[in-house]
Amino acid sequence: MGGREKKASLLTKRVVALEKENLNLKSENAELRAQLNRIEGELAWLKAAPFYLGELAESGLVDKSQNDACQTLWYLTHEGRRYLAKRGLLT
Secondary structure: OOOOHHHHHHHHHHHHHHHHHHHHHHHHHHHHHHHHHHHHOOOOOOOHHHHHHHHHHHHHOEEEEEEOOOOOEEEHHHHHHHHHHHOOOOO
């Protein structure tokens, strides 16, 4: 194999390796974007949770208390359990 042919072969191998690496990076990028979308969705729900809890508390479906560690604990009231059971969401 001559010098030019050897260089061409090395360049071809390098191009193939870079194309394979590019495909792997694209695949990894797609996976990371999917994870980011899931995290953003969860974050949006977490940001909205206080509003929803407030609305449910105003409706008398949930209430809150504090434990010994001064953490807020939310729980279903009897009315909240009745509401969910009536709709088949709680047995």
